[in-house]
Every structure is written in C-alpha cells, then in structure tokens.
Amino acid sequence: MSGQRRHTPTIHDVARHAGVSSMTASRVVNDYPHVSAQVRERVNAAIQTLGYRPNALARATRTGIAQIGLLYSNPNSSNLSNFLMGAFKEASASGSQLLIEPTPAHPTPLAAVRKLVEAGVRAIVLPPPLCDDPEVFAYLESEGVPSVSFATAAPRPDKASVFVDDYEGARMMTRHLIDLGHVDIAFIRGDARHSTARRREDGFRATMAEADLKVPDAFVAEGDFTYRSGLDAARQLLGAGKRPTAIFAANDDMAAAVSAVAHGLGLDVPSELSIGGFDDTPVASTVWPELTTIRQPIADMAATAVSMAANLARHDGDDETSRHVNAELTLVPRASTAAPKA
Amino acid sequence: MSGQRRHTPTIHDVARHAGVSSMTASRVVNDYPHVSAQVRERVNAAIQTLGYRPNALARATRTGIAQIGLLYSNPNSSNLSNFLMGAFKEASASGSQLLIEPTPAHPTPLAAVRKLVEAGVRAIVLPPPLCDDPEVFAYLESEGVPSVSFATAAPRPDKASVFVDDYEGARMMTRHLIDLGHVDIAFIRGDARHSTARRREDGFRATMAEADLKVPDAFVAEGDFTYRSGLDAARQLLGAGKRPTAIFAANDDMAAAVSAVAHGLGLDVPSELSIGGFDDTPVASTVWPELTTIRQPIADMAATAVSMAANLARHDGDDETSRHVNAELTLVPRASTAAPKA
C-alpha cells in the first residue's frame, strides 16, 4: 500500500468517468438491482478502462468482513498444506476471513458444520466426504448458508462446486501402467464414503476392461486413503499367492505405504514392482523412489473454492452463481513406475 | 462484524473514558512520543478496563496493510500445514498480509529473501537454516528490514526470535528411552546446517554420558531431516553388525523412515526396536505404530512469530521489541517405544 502508485483508481474515479454518483457506481460493482441497463453499461466500461479493483479493506469497514467456513477432513493428509496455501492466498485477496475447522474434531460431520454456522460464517467450503452428505446440505439449506463442494466426484447441479474428473484421472494412470507392459495390475481402494474413491475405481476397472485385462478379486484391496490402510492392503496384495507387477493406489498416502512394504519385502521398485499414486501430494516426492502419480492442482482448486464462497457470501446466491469448475488433472511420471521385468 | 455486539469499544470510547481526545489515545496505542506519562497512564488504564482492541481493518485504511514475508524451507515437511495454520490465523487477527515463499524455489536462500524484500515486505520470518545465515542478516540489515528468527537453536540476542530448547527436548527423549531400559541407543542426525540438529545431538550425547552409556560411532548415522535420508540411515544402523534396541531420529520424518525399514526387515516395533522422533508432525500419528515423539507447538510458534513480525513492521524496532520467546516442548509417549525384549 505504501510503495504503490497513488493511482489505484477509486470508485469515485469510476463514477466521475461514467458521469454518475459514486453510489450508483457502487451498485453496479456489487451487482445490485435498480440500475438502468444503460448506466450499468457505462459504469462497467469505466471500470474496464480504468482497471478499477475494489478495495477490500475499505469495503470491509462498512460491510464487515465476510467469514467463510473451511472444513478439512484429514489432518494427516499431506495435501493439507497445499489446500491451506491456496485457500489463504485467495482469502486475503478477496478480503474474507477463513474459519478453519477439522471435521474429525467433532462427533459427527454435521456438528462441525453447525459449529461454523453458529460462529457466523456466511458461506462454507465442503470437502469430501461432507460434500456427499445429504444431511449436511439439508441443514445448510435450512440455515440459508450457501456452500461450495470441494473435490467431490458427484457435484450437485444446484450447488457450486470445484472438482476434478477422478474417473479420467484413474484412466490415465491405468493406461500408463498398461502401456508400460503391465498385465497384472492391482488396485487399492479409497474410503468408499468418498465419491472420488468410487470414481477412481470405476476408471481403473473400465480401462482394464478396455484392454481386455482381467482384474481378479484378489487384486483389489480395501483401503480408506490413510497410510495405515495402505500398509495392510499392500501386505495383503504382496503377501501371498500370485503377485501383481504393479499396484495402483487410489491416493499417494497409500502408495507411499506400498513402497514401504515393498522395501520390507526386499522388492525393488520399480523393476520388480511399479507403484502408481493419485493426487501428487508432497509425500509423492518425499518417498523413495518418487511416486508416479496424477497431479491434482489442490492449491488452485482451494483458491477457486474460496473465491466462489466469498461471492456467495456477498449476494447470497441470488443469481446463478452456482458455477461448476472442472480443474485439470495431469499424469506426473516419476521413478516408481517402469516396464515389468521380463 | 455483523453478528457481534455493537459494543466493541473504539478508540473514541477509550479517549472519552480517559478524558482525552481520540488523537492522544491513538498516540498511546501506537507508542508515539510526546505524551505525558500521566496521560499515558490514564489512557492505558482505560484500554484495560474497556478491553479495547484496535480495529486492524480501520487502521489499514490509513496505514496500508503490513506485508510480512514468510519463508519456508521444506515444502515436503509434514509440519508445513501446522506452520501455515498458525501463521495465517495470527495474520488475519493482526490484519497483516503474509507473502509466502518457498526457499528451495530460489538458487540461493538470499535470493528468496531478496525477492520478498523487493516485493515490499516490512518484516520477515526466518526459519532454519536461514535464521543461522549471517549473509541473510547482513542483507536485511542493509535494507532495514527487521526479522524474526523461527525455531533456531542459536537465537541472536539482537534479533527477535521464537524457539524451543532443542537440547532439552533431546534430553527428554533420550531419558525416556533410558528409563525404559534401553542401553544400545542409536541416533540419526539432522541437517548439520541447522543449528537445531546440532543441539539435538548434543542433548542426546549429554544424556547418554550422564547415564554412563556409550555411544559407539556406528550408532550415529548421518541424516538431513528428510525421509529419504532416514531410509539410508536406518538401513545402515539396522543392516549389519550389532543392532541397537532403540533409534532416536532427530525428527519425525526420519523416524517414519526408520519404521518403514524396520518393517522391511521384519523387525517388530516396538518390541524389537523402539523408535523416537522429534516435532510431533502429522506423520508421527500417521505411520504405524504411532511415533513417540517430542511435541513442538509449531502452530503457536508460527502465530507468535507473525505477531512479532507485525509489531516490528509497525514501529520499525525502535524500542527493544527484539523479544525472545521460548516455547515449551513436551514428550508424547505413543506406541513406537517400549522396554527392550529381554
């Protein structure tokens, strides 16, 4: 604020430029009704040419700061810092305040949501599995608090959401493994309560089927997205019977666990076992060898979600603000996958 | 701001209560000169009784928002989210804006600092190893940007800092292991460029010596705080020769790696090998069995650091604001340590 040009245009500049009062300009900026189309047009033009950006600080002195609730379900997820980073960055840009709440700290997910609402948040960001919970939506509806579903695989048409195509992501990884020459590919499921877990499994199975590859039941292990569950799953998959030459885990934490078990068994990764993850969280590049995975732009997605929530918090979802943003997934090939040993 | 009581006292209330003008009250609040001791006293009393808290928003409209630089060195550290959480929480409370920058994204640490300074930050928080780098301090000095050293084991008397007693923490863990009955205890070092790594090793050695326990060279392995280095260290320690019955790793990430290697070797934790970590990051309760570790209140420490930086950013360190905050460490006993098998 100090070193900047004195020339950040204010709403008065816009008003003068458009030949209206600052109040009218303000109305246009905030999408208020009772402004003729003509004037609105003129003001918008002025905003364009001047490059006007509302000053969130000044605004907050009058309207109060918009509180936005942000839940997170897995405190141990190595993805949390990216999520927070993106969210906070956008919050400070949009001048809103984040109230962060760990879902597991409450007896039920609904209790966590209720706490936030009672604390006065005017919009809320719902990560899985909350964004798939009808009870939560019913409560929010009754309280009139708008929401943004984050990373759900089953976005509701009437609710804002930002998500990725988990199905397609799983296809990319599976195809990568198949292209490498793998045939015996095992899969570790995520928490079945998350819609994303189901979509990832579907994508895996569909791609295998397309390639005429069988997926025996013994090659699909339960998991719940935690490292711990990955340990169990890996032991089961690698322990007895015919071994797969590749394991695709539904997220990086479980893939990291597979890596640990493989090392324990003296299996070389990737020559004796290829491992694929999903998310590209920091652990993916922490474990050795680094994990081939599907990158999910969590920070950007979080920023988008907060931005949408901030909008909803202002004009309580009057227009069709319930947008749906589909973020892009990319395959990140690293050292944990290779062609199977002949 | 909306749902709150209308009764958050303003500086005017304080002024009225003290029988002075709001201007004088403002001067007192901001530690400005030219106020008689008497008046200052009265105003401070009013602040106390009314429970006045300056409104960061309103203040920012006049002074601009204070930008505070926040470096972090290890993007993969599972501690990052706690660090961010504490930092952002305090930032929004104190009405300052955080500019986050990953040190490794730059060719040299100094370059990272320079970028932040050039972006206009008015104070900066320095985690290890930056807070032990004379070059960085020299540059900051020349630019007149105050700093807060974060988690250094060698705080400079003339610079603000928030830290823990790493030496004492290492003693706690070592004593815990000794009390359990362990005699052959190995240690994995942290990155020697971090002052904390050295202090932790010192604490370990001192406690061993006090208990008349030997620490053969073969029982001290190199590490650099990363999971990867922990893997190598653990393999070396557990691979050949006489095995220790307990390993104390200088941080949780490396302890987690020890756990992975132990599993690989078919060693039961804790009955055949006890593992101690340091930091109590999320991984500590992610791996199985959960790690006994030394908890460092990272979120609180980060909040404190940001708060101190915000103060420094206001009145550029005129008085002796270079405080030193010593945060408390606690031993968290979990499932990875037990008495050695007879």
Add this chain to the structure above:
DNA sequence: CTGTTAGCGCGTTCAT
C-alpha cells in the same frame, strides 16, 4: 431508478 448524507474506526496534518 438515482443521488445525497452520513458515517465505519482510524491516523495524518496542522494548529494551539
């Protein structure tokens, strides 16, 4: 539909 008035809670003049 549009404009005027009146601040939000502070801190910066510049007087006194």
Add this chain to the structure above:
DNA sequence: ATGAACGCGCTAACAG
C-alpha cells in the same frame, strides 16, 4: 504536550 478537522474508500439509509 494536546486537540480539531479532515479524509482513507466504501456503502447503508434515506431521500427524491
């Protein structure tokens, strides 16, 4: 050493 007046950028209220 202290205070009056003004304005930061924006928006509720209430006019018209």
